[in-house]
Amino acid sequence: xxxxxxxxxxxxLKLSQMQIQKLEMxxxxxxxxxERIRKEEETNPFLEVNAGRYxxxxxxxxxxxxxxxxxxxxxxxxxxxMERAISVKESLYDHLRMQIETLGISQKEKEAALMIxxxxxxxxxxSKDPSEILPHGYxxxxxxxxxxxxxxxxxxxxxxxxxxxxxxxxxALNLQKTDEEHISYMIDNMEAIKGGRTDIIAKKxxxxxxxxxxxxxxxxTLTPYPGEKFxxxxxxxxxxxxxxxxxSSTGELEIIDYGDNLPxxxxxxxxxxxxxxxxxxxxxxxxxxxxxxxxxxxxxxxxDSITLRTTSLHKIALYLVDKQRAFFEHGISHLIPDTQxxxxxxxxxxxxxxxxxxxxxxxxxxxxxxxVSFFFSSTKGFLKSDDEEMSRNAIKARIKEIIENHEGTKAxxxxxxxxxxxxxxxxxxxxxxxxxxxxLDIDSxxxx
Numbered sequence: 001x002x003x004x005x006x007x008x009x010x011x012x013l014k015l016s017q018m019q020i021q022k023l024e025m026x027x028x029x030x031x032x033x034x035e036r037i038r039k040e041e042e043t044n045p046f047l048e049v050n051a052g053r054y055x056x057x058x059x060x061x062x063x064x065x066x067x068x069x070x071x072x073x074x075x076x077x078x079x080x081x082m083e084r085a086i087s088v089k090e091s092l093y094d095h096l097r098m099q100i101e102t103l104g105i106s107q108k109e110k111e112a113a114l115m116i117x118x119x120x121x122x123x124x125x126x127s128k129d130p131s132e133i134l135p136h137g138y139x140x141x142x143x144x145x146x147x148x149x150x151x152x153x154x155x156x157x158x159x160x161x162x163x164x165x166x167x168x169x170x171x172a173l174n175l176q177k178t179d180e181e182h183i184s185y186m187i188d189n190m191e192a193i194k195g196g197r198t199d200i201i202a203k204k205x206x207x208x209x210x211x212x213x214x215x216x217x218x219x220x221t222l223t224p225y226p227g228e229k230f231x232x233x234x235x236x237x238x239x240x241x242x243x244x245x246x247x248s249s250t251g252e253l254e255i256i257d258y259g260d261n262l263p264x265x266x267x268x269x270x271x272x273x274x275x276x277x278x279x280x281x282x283x284x285x286x287x288x289x290x291x292x293x294x295x296x297x298x299x300x301x302x303x304d305s306i307t308l309r310t311t312s313l314h315k316i317a318l319y320l321v322d323k324q325r326a327f328f329e330h331g332i333s334h335l336i337p338d339t340q341x342x343x344x345x346x347x348x349x350x351x352x353x354x355x356x357x358x359x360x361x362x363x364x365x366x367x368x369x370x371x372v373s374f375f376f377s378s379t380k381g382f383l384k385s386d387d388e389e390m391s392r393n394a395i396k397a398r399i400k401e402i403i404e405n406h407e408g409t410k411a412x413x414x415x416x417x418x419x420x421x422x423x424x425x426x427x428x429x430x431x432x433x434x435x436x437x438x439x440l441d442i443d444s445x446x447x448x
Contacts, residue, residue, distance in 0.1 A: 112145035124227025243364035
């Protein structure tokens, strides 16, 4: 038999364990991140966790586009920690409705999406076909409306079951095609994974067990039941990650870093020294060194992940100040339309990374506390006379302002408000005014 030399190419998984952990950290809320740090502290001797840098207080810092302000010293003005905690009972439907209203789609498609959203179960799944939910006349937008729902936060909503939900979330990770196909196979064969049979998975996919385990780690970052966290039986608290406010003394905008209240995480000097000592006799301490190295690598990955998360959030804050300065200085009526894709391009980050960064993150302002997604209100907007776009949320705020500040015995009608907005250079139809007035829970002029 003739011996031949064969050259073959094999695509290897590019996401390391550290990268997987970073993806997880980016998507965590403030409270979830704090809980994750505390849990890791219990099992990792290399992780030294102390109280937050400012304990129950946070420091104001002047905005600096170079990010140098991250290392500047304390200022005199501070805000109480617990006063910033906002009690909320947001349902899954409320969470989806807010996002649907900001989509740049037709009114008919929005109505279909809202009807589908109201039909999801507590797990976030859609047990019926959209054709069984939507009334006659919505057949042409049913498919797009469902796709709209499946593109919202939390990732995976609108699926028929947990497997489809996991695959929707998997698609959002933008992995290499081969890796995505491998994990998709794992989702369809969860029994083998639950039984710890990575050898079967590896053999079937023609990969080694180490790579199979790494793929499983990626799979574990996904959520089987995305709607469960919106169970309204329990009250939750929102802690804003960052605030952007005016300094009461100077009138200048400042970024308030509430992340300083997170536990201070660093490598344990004691265990770093212990590892160095054991390296003097590697043969004798082989097993102990193996454990210490694994623990140290994981601890360093956690620290790097927290740094990446913090730095990225500050970059988002700087972007918002640059894009929405008028809003932070003058209020909601000055909010302009923007998209997460615009920010992703500006920050040179992938759309999926920006989506994770925006998920469950809140910014406190002089006008209230808002989810980061609030600032990405529309892909369409309304045109002003100078072709400058104005946000839907800004339009609603202006309508409310007109109604509340109106003087006279006769309340302004929807047509009158539309005419007043037009005089200001804002083109909004009467029916749109009526719709927004209704969403603001304001009665018609007849009932006012």
